[in-house]
Amino acid sequence: MSTDRNVTHWTARKYDGDGWIEEDDSVTIEYPLTVFVGDVEFATIVCSPDWLEEMTVGFLASEGVIRSYRDIANLSIDADHGYAYVTLAKRLTFDPAMFSRRRIGSCCGKSRQSFYFQTDAQTAEPIRSDLTVSPARCYELMRAFHAVSDAHRQTGGVHGAALCDPVAGIEAHFTDIGRHNALDKLYGHLLMNERSAAGKIIAFSGRLSSEVVLKAVKIGAPVLLSKSAPSDLGLKLADELGLTAAGFLRGEAMNVYTHPHRIAAGRRTGQSH
Amino acid sequence: MSTDRNVTHWTARKYDGDGWIEEDDSVTIEYPLTVFVGDVEFATIVCSPDWLEEMTVGFLASEGVIRSYRDIANLSIDADHGYAYVTLAKRLTFDPAMFSRRRIGSCCGKSRQSFYFQTDAQTAEPIRSDLTVSPARCYELMRAFHAVSDAHRQTGGVHGAALCDPVAGIEAHFTDIGRHNALDKLYGHLLMNERSAAGKIIAFSGRLSSEVVLKAVKIGAPVLLSKSAPSDLGLKLADELGLTAAGFLRGEAMNVYTHPHRIAAGRRTGQSH
Numbered sequence: 001m002s003t004d005r006n007v008t009h010w011t012a013r014k015y016d017g018d019g020w021i022e023e024d025d026s027v028t029i030e031y032p033l034t035v036f037v038g039d040v041e042f043a044t045i046v047c048s049p050d051w052l053e054e055m056t057v058g059f060l061a062s063e064g065v066i067r068s069y070r071d072i073a074n075l076s077i078d079a080d081h082g083y084a085y086v087t088l089a090k091r092l093t094f095d096p097a098m099f100s101r102r103r104i105g106s107c108c109g110k111s112r113q114s115f116y117f118q119t120d121a122q123t124a125e126p127i128r129s130d131l132t133v134s135p136a137r138c139y140e141l142m143r144a145f146h147a148v149s150d151a152h153r154q155t156g157g158v159h160g161a162a163l164c165d166p167v168a169g170i171e172a173h174f175t176d177i178g179r180h181n182a183l184d185k186l187y188g189h190l191l192m193n194e195r196s197a198a199g200k201i202i203a204f205s206g207r208l209s210s211e212v213v214l215k216a217v218k219i220g221a222p223v224l225l226s227k228s229a230p231s232d233l234g235l236k237l238a239d240e241l242g243l244t245a246a247g248f249l250r251g252e253a254m255n256v257y258t259h260p261h262r263i264a265a266g267r268r269t270g271q272s273h
Numbered sequence: 274m275s276t277d278r279n280v281t282h283w284t285a286r287k288y289d290g291d292g293w294i295e296e297d298d299s300v301t302i303e304y305p306l307t308v309f310v311g312d313v314e315f316a317t318i319v320c321s322p323d324w325l326e327e328m329t330v331g332f333l334a335s336e337g338v339i340r341s342y343r344d345i346a347n348l349s350i351d352a353d354h355g356y357a358y359v360t361l362a363k364r365l366t367f368d369p370a371m372f373s374r375r376r377i378g379s380c381c382g383k384s385r386q387s388f389y390f391q392t393d394a395q396t397a398e399p400i401r402s403d404l405t406v407s408p409a410r411c412y413e414l415m416r417a418f419h420a421v422s423d424a425h426r427q428t429g430g431v432h433g434a435a436l437c438d439p440v441a442g443i444e445a446h447f448t449d450i451g452r453h454n455a456l457d458k459l460y461g462h463l464l465m466n467e468r469s470a471a472g473k474i475i476a477f478s479g480r481l482s483s484e485v486v487l488k489a490v491k492i493g494a495p496v497l498l499s500k501s502a503p504s505d506l507g508l509k510l511a512d513e514l515g516l517t518a519a520g521f522l523r524g525e526a527m528n529v530y531t532h533p534h535r536i537a538a539g540r541r542t543g544q545s546h
Binding site for chain 1: 281283285286287288289290291292293294298300301302303304305319407408409450480482483484502503504505506507508525526527528529530533536538539540541
């Protein structure tokens with residue numbers, strides 16, 4: 001999965017102390033992709049310009065417009081101009097007003113703290129999984145995940161999301177300038193290939209916010225590992241929806257915040273501090 | 274500016290190698306704030322729950338709904354339930370359809386690569402400023418900026434934005450779980466206090482994306498410093514709009530990408546590599 005298309009060059013003045021030299025610098029590309037569903041201009045995603053089919057499919061699934069790849073009758077990408085044209089299967093109805101990010105459905109009254117968009121409450125189903133994985137394996141998977149995040153190392157501005165099998169290791173890996181997009185590309189890839197995330201682990205570079213947790217649950221992976229911090233709303237959702245969420249996974253340490261029974265290890269002796 | 278309200282607690286299993294202990298962990302709060310403009314439910318912002326007036330005012334200015342604090346006739350916040358109620362001054366017309374993030378205005382045809390939302394093209398005016406600042410002063414300001422970002426150190430999940438005077442140092446500092454929100458809170462603060470950012474510097478913790486650059490230009494500061502990476506679209510906008518954008522500012526080094534004449538230092542001898 002080359003990331004060359006995601007990077008361009010810019011001449012920067014590099015300061016080191018007080019003096020400067022001019023140098024060619026690699027800069028990550030931010031690409032607007034406008035998605036039409038039928039004849040409705042549905043959304044403009046600002047993303048890295050690779051894996052645009054996966055991006056479109058995963059985005060529509062995350063938004064609750066589709067549930068499977070078969071819900072799409074036709075998909076064509078005009079990469080030069082930044083357009084994705086989607087035709088839905090005939091049996092589906094599409095009401096753009098349902099999917100406006102600017103609206104909170106009145107249905108969300110009671111659980112508004114957790115579900116502030118009605119489509120999320122409709123499409124996120126609780127995780128059920130007997131998966132267990134050792135801490136040592138989590139650290140290994142995260143090391144492998146960082147090793148394949150080339151674009152991140154090159155430009156310092158790209159997030160990554162990977163699907164990991166507890167035994168086989170990394171099975172799919174996507175990067176994007178947007179952390180949500182990296183997860184959407186992974187989601188799109190799985191839907192397009194009719195692959196399940198049941199019994200798998202998602203390794204992720206970004207913060208465990210409510211939106212990230214919702215995407216992981218929709219994808220269906222029971223364990224989400226990140227090097228970054230969580231938010232309280234992300235953890236409330238992970239708790240409600242049966243997701244094992246671990247943050248601050250760095251080196252040989254991590255914090256497991258929800259459903260820790262899937263991380264199989266013994267309690268350490270010694271006092272809590 | 275205490276950040277206690279932005280943090281809650283969660284019991285985490287902390288792994289260190291293979292064994293675990295249970296510990297109380299500080300977790301940053303993700304708070305949904307729904308903004309009504311007149312009787313229109315305009316948007317839900319997911320933010321840290323402090324400085325909600327600044328958040329609302331800055332958000333509306335960033336979106337191009339208002340230009341000054343006087344454009345707001347009344348603002349009331351229901352912090353317990355997460356609502357902001359805004360009444361605009363009578364002379365203003367408000368068409369919610371103008372501000373939908375899901376639409377690209379047809380006016381944006383030519384410069385679509387830079388301005389993909391029509392309100393941005395209307396409200397971002399090029400920076401004109403004679404400000405110059407030394408690299409050494411930039412490093413000092415960034416050190417001071419990091420020193421006041423308490424919440425960031427505490428929970429690892431919060432971004433910061435500060436307005437810095439080249440001589441006096443940090444004059445205002447805001448943090449938020451969202452990097453755009455941190456800038457919006459700063460913007461709101463300046464508008465509410467009728468303070469100008471002309472001749473000042475913004476220190477920022479997040480990536481220099483197109484949206485971040487647009488916010489800095491709307492705020493009106495001629496120099497934007499960040500520890501993080503830029504995007505190409507962010508740099509194109511900074512170049513077009515006269516903003517000095519510097520990234521990867523860490524310790525005594527930085528990369529200046531656009532309008533470097535405001536960073537006053539001599540070229541270093543030695544070859545470029």
